Amino acid sequence: MSDVVTVERVTIPPTGACQGCAMVLISRHALDTLGRNSAVIIPASCGAWSGAMLIDRGPTQFPSAAAAASGVARGLKAAGHKNTNVVVIAGDGGTYDIGLQALSGAAERGERIIYICQNNQAYMNTGIQRSGATPRWAWTTTTPIGSVIQGKTVWPKSMPEIMEAHHIPLVATASIHNIPDYKRKIKLAQRLTTEEGKGLSYIEVLNTCPTGWRYSPEKMVTMARLAVETGFWPVYEVVEGKFKLNIKPKTLKPLKEFLQMQGRFRHLTDEQIAEMERWVHERWQRLLERDERGY
């Protein structure tokens, strides 16, 4: 029976997530890759619906996931544990907005934390309210399509760039349509952060969300792939200062292909789509230049 491969899983289905929720893949592949010698901290987020797992979960309140993880990492060290992965799986609200201070502090202190942001671009768990990660013009319940104002009026933050400014060993983005790339980054984080103690690793994954983005659940992976192929979600890594664009399509698909599949962008005018595409392409150009330079 040499062809039987056994994988030690630490996550146990079922989960409480919505049908077609990418967060389930994000947390499962991270934790199964890292294994039993781990502790995980999940602040208020869709991650709360990750289901049962065979590793201990640390306590935290919404604003303080990275701070609680700092305490866990130091507490485990003081208790004599070695090479335990301390993982945070937080949403975009808990990372970009209310959790930013705690994350910035932990990154600056060089805490041994693998921080995974599963970004579904709004407060989906509380009912689709806008966050600092919500794209411009997107519909949410707090950026409704009114007769005067339609959707979100400002651009989202560039969180991976904010994290890069902390000089941490790993900043990476990933997509659930390319799990091998995501798992490689998780293993890289394990080596740099847990084993070599070089500081906090930050991995952000686009969490495609049928409930909040308004599309049908079976399109979870298609949507993730399109986000990357249109340049809406660039997949890259910055490893100890070295930049690499991991997925590099020869030409980007029109952004409209990605936007038109989602109810949250249904109201966009052609001008708005064109402006968003310009924004996306400018960023893509910058990333290509960085890829060329290698930093």
Added chain:
Amino acid sequence: MVKEKIDFLTGNDAIAYAVKLARVKVIAAYPITPQSPVTEKISEYIANGEMDAEFIEIEGEHSCLAAMRGAGACGVRIFTATCGPGLMYAHENLEMVHRDRIPLVIAVPNRSYSSLFADYTDSMCEATTGFIQLFVESPQEALDTTLQAFRIAEDHRVLMPLMVLYDGYVTSHTGATVRLPSQEDVDRFLPPFKPYAVRIDPSRSEFIQWDTPGVPLQEMEHEQAMTNAKEVIKEANEEYAEIFGRRYGNGLIETYRVEDAEAALVTMASMTGTARHVVDILRDKGERVGLIKLRSFRPFPAEDFIELQEKHGFKALGVCERDVTHGCNYGEVYGDLKASLYDLADRPKMLNFILGLGGSDIRVQDLQFAYQKVLEAARTGRVEKQTWFGHEIGAVEIRLAGF
């Protein structure tokens, strides 16, 4: 015979010394006046290799308490210090520390929300949070109480977080003679932390699915833990006295010249020293007055006050405190004490003196005034005016030109 050194230390330095002696493993702290010297001193101990601990230089008090929860979940001895606005900022995670049953010890040099100086408007916000709150009078008591604090909080009958409260500047920054116990003697009194359960332990071969009781049962269990804490505080006080020869009343309250007293004042923390002096003056004049120092605000020692009242039959009691519950026209302690004594047939008349708000001085004449009013109530059996604020009796506000 214990080996002790004698040194001249502030309250902050005395607490830092106690933290070193307690062999604390993880400390997180954020600077705030007047707490900062505690963590500065601990940083020095660690930098000089005198103390083997993880120090998390955290970026705010809310995160600080979150980090303490995280470290506490790993089953190691933990400590932090904060006060005033920092304590208020940490409120959400303070609440969660007691829900996790993490025996965290926090040093709180009380600071008003409205100035840099001492009053209890910061910690009184946490009166319902589930923290044991021990108010201490001097740097010596701060050191002794911090050592006892770990014993009390970590006791498996208790497992509740604990605040050691001392007056900002008055005690935190004022030097006094302090007897410093030896490490050897402290190790006898305070053995290594034995957690009841370790929530995060990756070396465990089996997996535990933790379950916490629902909120109503949880609250009932915590009330039981606080009731148990009364006994445990008394035990720690006695055992400490057996080894080190210093005792603070019965651990919950401490009395001074209450025999045959017809009236007494209840005081907290540093004002108690002034009150003792005033009792001596009045006793010399033949007035039958006494003093009760409230050391344990939470748990509130209702039984001990009842016993005291039954034994001495005070005709009137006055509560002096640095806090006020707006809309009630009295302070927290007054309300709690009045409720405790209400069912007694022979209950005293009660007055409240709201003194020292915003760090204003509590003067000898303020307490003389308070004694005069409680003596009047004791003799006439009537209370003309229940609550007196400091400024009504001439206490001046602290104003610093520089600020």
